[in-house]
Amino acid sequence: MATETLDVGAAERPVRLALGRYFSHPGAVIGLIILVCWILVTILAPILAPYNPADLVARARQPPSADHWLGTDMLGRDVLSRVIYGSRISISIGFIAVLLGGISGVILGLLAGYFGGWTDTVISRFVDALLAFPSILLALVVIAALGASIQNMMIAVGIATLPDYARLVRGTVLAIKSQPYVEAARLVGNSHLRILARHILINVNAPIVVLATLQIGSAILIGAGLSFLGLGAQPPTPEWGLMSAEGRQMLQRAWWISTFPGVAILSVVIACNLVGDGLRSALDPKMRMG
């Protein structure tokens, strides 16, 4: 494929090119801005939140007003403050779950693709079996076994996203492991570990980063869904899915309790998806956005 001559001394060029491609998509830039804002919110929560998220600060079920921009919930807690503090929990659920699933999925995929043979057969069958469950169902299986809590939910969502990484990495490794530079590295006497880390992983990192970014969004969605069902965060935690569940019973009288946490999730997930798509087109010119 690559037949152009190498332009020596332009090592930073691919990075700059990729950045240029990324910032040429308005959607990707908007997504990045939203995401950065949310990350700032998680960090600055104590400064930004007008009230303590656990305090009963006003009468229950007050509609949005100047004192309480997003109203108060069924106990009289400030919804805005709870949404702000909730970002810490909901967003870290997404990141940690993806980290867990990503690391284990990448390791499985590397081993399966690189060693082949029995290793590949065993790992691939295992991954196939995980893929036989729709991801929420797989998460439910894990929660059924471990019990309902935030930590277990992160593990559950991580396991539910693991097969995607394993499949992606295995496929890419299969494609590049017979490349001359990998053969060369092997002939020179490098250890398997070194070849995997220095020569193979480095060439599959772009698709992994793209997948992980897109997965953060879906991990946040699954996590919020599980908390909504009562299988994740437990009261009085200010978690977005749980907040919607708590407001559900009084949706007719106090719509703001359930709806605002959902707006927060929607904006975070859209931002993750926009950034993911932007990264995809920046890192892989073959798959540019429409």
Next chain:
Amino acid sequence: MRRYVLGRLLQLIPVLFLVSLIVFAVMRLLPGDPALLMLSGAEGGAITPERLNELREQMGLNEPLAAQYLNFVLGALQGDLGSSIRFQVPVIDLILDRFGSTFELAVAGLFLAIAIGMPLGMIAAARQGGWIDSLCMTLSYIGSSMPVYWLGLLLVLVFSFTLHWFPSAGGGSFEALILPAFTLGLLSAGVLARLIRSSMLEVATEDYMRTARAKGLFPRLIIFRHGLKNAMIPVLTMIGLQFGALLAGTVVTETVFSRPGLGRLIVDSILSKDYPLVQGAILFLAVVYLLVNLAVDLAYALLDPRIRYGN
């Protein structure tokens, strides 16, 4: 074709084996003794060691793990998934009782997803780069970034509490099916629309499409006869996967709308630690999901000869 069908059926066996193994393993990983849970959960009163041992014997828990697994699989093959701790009736009866409602919801959701997503994706592809394209893709983007339960709550708020068109909860009637079906269908419609768009755009660059255009066929005919037919292959796979996602999505949707379905049953049984029921219901849904995907694979092997001879 027969060889292909047979091959695909044979491939299903190891996957089913592993799926059952995972579900079984989950049951064993549980902290606590299922027999003890059953005694404390259902029978109340004093738990005597004799009664516990009797029950363990009865549930086959005193046998080696391999034998327990074998019993589980043999039972499952004959439709025996054990008894529910909470309801004290066979798990399979509970599942079959609730599955109808869940299946109905998933099928209605899939129908809406196709009815909304297909035209949306096709229009977007035909008018690539135009404002209709941007609008369709923005809508599908928002749709696929929304929490299922939240969309359900919004629909209830608007169409049930404000407009009073549909009931907000319950099952059994056609009116009660509409909002949950839209909740599920709208989300999948977004995914489908995007896929159909990209698939049609990809097909549009193929040689046979250029030939069709060069022959001077009507653009509409080209889109439907040549474009859509070939673009449908990845879309069909996706529909199969989406049906699984819809089945899983019913878990949340049934809770939002208080529908008595299999998904709600699974959540309740996890919360009440009714493990035989969790195990049986999840195994059941996973098998349904596998069979649906098998049916989709066979359907497109039927449509596309390249697939049945390729592998």
